[in-house]
Amino acid sequence: MPVYSEKVMEHFMNPRNVGEIENADGIGEVGNPVCGDMMSFYIKVDDNRLSDVKFKTFGCGAAIAVSSIVSEMAMGKTLDEARKITPALVAQELEGLPKNKYHCSNLGAQALNKAIDNYLKKQGKPVKTKGRRKDEKK
């Protein structure tokens, strides 16, 4: 078993904000079951702020802990602030991730970004097309 930080274990054992939001303003899905992890993020937006963030995740302990901390980090932030949650920040906030689990932190940030993209698209607002990662296609 990989050696996870206490913070990872704590979020894995007690994940925050698990669930779906009915009539969510934005939904972001990343990953696929073949690679092992799948994350769905649901957001509610009020006044350009994330008033609610929920997630569902299929994956390992790290994937679940990442989802939980991303939801916590994003809650209450403006959309622009939420965009600044990078994989590196997520890993840092979790007090580190094993090397071979680092991709999980990518997925978390991607799923949140996709949910924001989805919201903007629904609103007919321009979606910021910052360089997408190649694994983000699906």
Added chain:
Amino acid sequence: MRKIYLDNAATTPILPEVLESMLPYLRDAYGNPQSLHYGGDEPREAIEEARGRVAALIGAQPGEIIFTSSGTEANNFAVKGLAMAQQSKGKHIVISAIEHFSVLHSARTLEKWGFEMTEVPVDRHGLVDPDDVARSIRKDTVLVSIMHANGEVGTIQPIAEIAKLTKEAGVIFHTDAVATAGTIPMDVRELGIEALSLAGNQFYGPKGVGALWLKKGVRIIPFLDGGVQEGGRRAGTESVPAIVGLGKAAELARAEMQSRVNHLSPLREKLIRGLLSRIDHVILTGHPTQRLPGNASFCIEFIEGEAMLMLLSSQGVAASSGSACTSRALKASHVLIAMGISHEIAQGSLLFSFGLGNTEEDVDYVLEVLLPIVDKLRQMSPLYAKFLKGQKGGK
């Protein structure tokens, strides 16, 4: 916290009698077995006694046992050493798709050395079809290596049947019996094979010791060159305490074999029945009846193995999984994939392997703690949410 060890496929604990048997050779009888003075006598005799016990466990002659550092070494030795010894005859070997990495990767190394390799498939229960083996044998085939049983899914292969076919073809047959030796009865003469690997830590012996049985007269290229230990076939000062421990474990396993099987099988069946009846969308992996007495392996749909292991561990239950996330390389178990299980389902792999210390109460406890764990993870799983929606939509 209550601790329930259900990962005997990874390693069994060491029995107290085995530990006791080893201690004199860590303390006073420290001599080198090759020494001609008095210091060599006791360890040398102890090694020969152990050799006899290991041989008796599998129906072999003592002189046919070569001690190694592990099952992995025995497999490397057999696959590479037997192939290399016959390379003037041909350069083709046959293995199954679900071999342990120590066989699979040895075969891949042989490929780099100019050999060709055929991987025989398995069916959805993990069984090799002996006819597939026969069809894979060519004029230049020099070795067939098919495991006796797979520790991950428990399926026991029809080794004697396969051996008949290899014998007809005049090809040497090695079996990796690491998961079976000391666990189920076996006799190498009845099996009709030429080589067999076993490991001490799979039947309550110490780690770091194994053995290769090589039928008298079969040639092998030594791996470790050096002195005359093990008849010159495996050089290096013998690990006397480990070998003695292996011998003791073999003696106990042989004496208690049937009672151990009688202890393990009902536990396995109770867990399989309990789990399949209480949790929906669970698959029993491996063969329903031709399986190791202590192996209960499953795939639990919509959730992932590592997460299950961590939650089980937090409740004191030690188990294992072949999911991609549990492997360093993030690859799903090649065994499950070879059995035709999808990557998605393989993610939910969960293996419980029973040992002598386990009881019926352990099974009750595991079922009690596993149900809420599966629920918790499924509540979190987008795959499960999609499945439920699809079900509703379908009605």
